[in-house]
Amino acid sequence: HNEEKHNQAESYQSRLNDQEKSFKEVERQLKKSLELSQRRHENVLDSERNQNAEMLKDMREEHRHQVRELREKYNLGLEKERKKSTLSGEAFVGINDKLGKEHARNDQKTNRLISKNNREINKIKSQKNQEIANQREADKRAYDALITERTNMVKEFNRIHGEEIVAAHKRANQRIDSNMQLVQEKQNMLESKNTRDQARQREKLLQFDGENKAINDFRFESLKENFSQQLSRIESLHKSQRDSIKKSYENSLLDERYRNEFQRGELAKSYEAKIDKLNENHKKEVNQMKADFSMAMGQLKEGLAKRISEIEQKSQRMQNEREFAHRSQLERKDSHYQEKIDELRYQHEVESQExxxxxxxxxxxxIRSGQKVIDPKFKV
Incomplete structure (x- = not known):
């Protein structure tokens, strides 16, 4: 009887040792699986950080390139306006009012288009931020669901043979890899969509600038042509009046040929006085027109330079605001990812301790059950 008890105790001890080895093997595999999952997660986070850094670098380079293009464009436009102002010769009375009204209409149209463009930019930013927030929430729910499912699978597989545990871990890892790949694809699609939206917005801005410049050039050329036509009509009218007076004078001379020399002399003096007065009035009108044109062109150049300076300052301010907003968004994203990593590490530590x-x-x-089998008198 004692030998039978001894054999039972040895058998139980052997089973206990085997079970302990099995537990150690399962614990080793679980620890290895958790370490592998943690390394994969850290690799994914490192990859995202690198991608964010590259994206920030590209956006900064693109911003510098856009600033250079805008400066070159405004400098070229300013140089063209200076050349046109230098080539312009004369102006007509009233051009200041017409140019002022035309400039005011162009400013109003420009302000309306800029306001509309800003509203579209804000709308696109709001939609993009909402899409990013929805995507993050969906990714968080999917990741939490996978962690919960994996925990349940580990608890279930602890009661199964070692080979099934390995297969379960493999399936869990495959599902995690598949989900991470899906998340990465969604993020790539979202980044591609944002890039396309920014490209379309930039094309709209460039198209707006080009159309506005073409309209201003066309109106300026029309005004200059209209001025030339009016000046030609004034000169033609002056020549016609002078020819008419001359012809009238010649006819008067023919009629008064046989009158006394005194009357002929008085008529000649009167004619010369009229001619001198007409020439003097014509010179005054031409000088006044030149002065008005010079003043109008000076005001136009001053207003144009001021407008270009305001546009450059506004463009620089908008670029600075966009860069600051993007930098803040990246910082919030990095902070969110760091908090998520800390949370996962803490959860992993709590699960390991449990x-x-x-x-x-x-x-x-x-052990207590084995000791009770070996020694029935043993109290648990």
């Missing part, structure tokens, strides 16, 4: 406590409690219960 698993160790359960393992120690199960081992203690098994």
């Amino acid at each position: 698993r160790d406590r359960k393992y120690k409690r199960n081992m203690s219960e098994l």
Whole structure:
């Protein structure tokens, strides 16, 4: 009877040792799987950080390139306006009012288009931020669901043979890899969409600038042509009046040929006085027209230079605001990812401690049960 008890005790001890080895193997595999998952997650986070850094670098380079293009464009436009102002010769009375009204209409139209463009930019930014927030929330729910599912699978597979545990871990890892790949594809699609939206917005701005410049050039050329036509009509009218007076004078001379020399002399003096007065009035009108044109062109150049300076300052301010907003968004994103990493690490540490406590409690219960089988008098 004692030998039978001894054999039972040895058999139980052997089973206990085998079970302990099995538990250690399962614990080793679980630890290895968790370390592998953590390394993969850290690799994904490192990859995202590198991508964010590259994206920020590209956007900064693109911003510098856009600033250079805008400066070159405004300098070229300013140089063209200076050349046109130099080539312009004369102006007509009233051009200042017409140019002022035309300039005011152009400013109003420009302000309306800029306001509309800003509203479209804000709308696109709001839609983009909402899409990013929705995508992050969906990714968080999917990741939390995978972690919960993986935890449940690990608890279930702890009661199965070692080969099935390995297969379960492999399937869990495959699902995690598949989900991470899906998340990465969604993020790539979102980044591609944002890039296309920015490209379309930039094309609209460039098209607006080109159309506005072409309209101003066309109106300026029309005004200059209209001025030339009016000046030609004034000169033609002056020539016609002078020819008419001359012809009238010649006819008067023919009529008064046989009158006394005194009357002929008085008529000649009167004619010369009229001619001199007409020439003097004509010179005054031409000088006044030149002065008005010079003043109008000076005001136009001053207003144009001021407008270009305001547009450059506004463009620089908008670019600075966009860069600051993008930099803040990247910082918030990095902070969010860091918080997520800390949360996962803390959760992993809590799960590991809970698993160790359960393992120690199960081992203690098994040891006490074995000792009770060996020695029935043993009290638990």
